[in-house]
Amino acid sequence: MNPDGLGDVAVTINGVNGAPSSSVVVLLAITLLSVAPSLILLTTSFTKIFVVLALTRNALGLTGVPPNQVLAGLALFLSLFVMAPTVSAVNDAGVQPYLDGSLTFAQAVEAGWGPLREFMLAHTREEDLALLTRAADLPNPAGAADVGFATLAPAFVLSELRSAFVIGFVIFVPFLVIDLVVSAALMAMGMMMLPPVMVSLPFKLLLFVLVDGWGMIVTALVGSYTGGG
Secondary structure, three states, X not given: OOOOOOOOOOXXXXXXXXXXXXXXXXXXXXXXXXXXXXXXXXXXXXXXXXXXXXXXXXHHOOOOOOOHHHHHHHHHHHHHHHHHHHXXXXXXXXXXXXXXXXXXXXXXXXXXXXXXXHHHHHOOOHHHHHHHHHHOOOOOOOOHHHOOHHHHHHHHXXXXXXXXXXXXXXXXXXXXXXXXXXXXXXXXXXXXXXXXXXXXXXXXXXXXXXXXXXXXXHHHHHHHHHOOO
């Protein structure tokens, strides 16, 4: 009771045991869902996997098969498989301690950021990180803990795109050879009015099926993160 005879009023977002209230948890969950697409694109393997799958479709000469929804779904589930150890570490380090009240929200964010930062740094080229650091006119970080999200996220995406294009180039080469051979054969036979793509497409599909192309690409993509490829 204060000197004016009025009761003190305190507003807290946590429950009686220090854990966050259910309404706060729901609010944080809704906020996380709203920014989830951006986080998936900037901090996970989704971008690289989707780009490689899209380049594979273009290399085959197919414009709408498989559709983008199928490629995005496959990329999402492959990303969940690749990111499972990191997500588990983030949950153990930040989410669960925050939910049981042992860490504040700021401490939980810092603790959860650690495993994700390690994953991103492990797949980010130093050249891209230095490029973004110079572009932002920031001092060189003394260690991994000094690398901020605003610098690491675009550097990570640049590295992922570079790796995706390298894999895409390797995928394009055998299909380009088939196109060249078919085009030369059609010209030799005087069938210049027949589109070479129409003739080469069955041979490219046959080659892709015989070598188990999707399996090889998925194995290479997953192996590039787990060290198995």
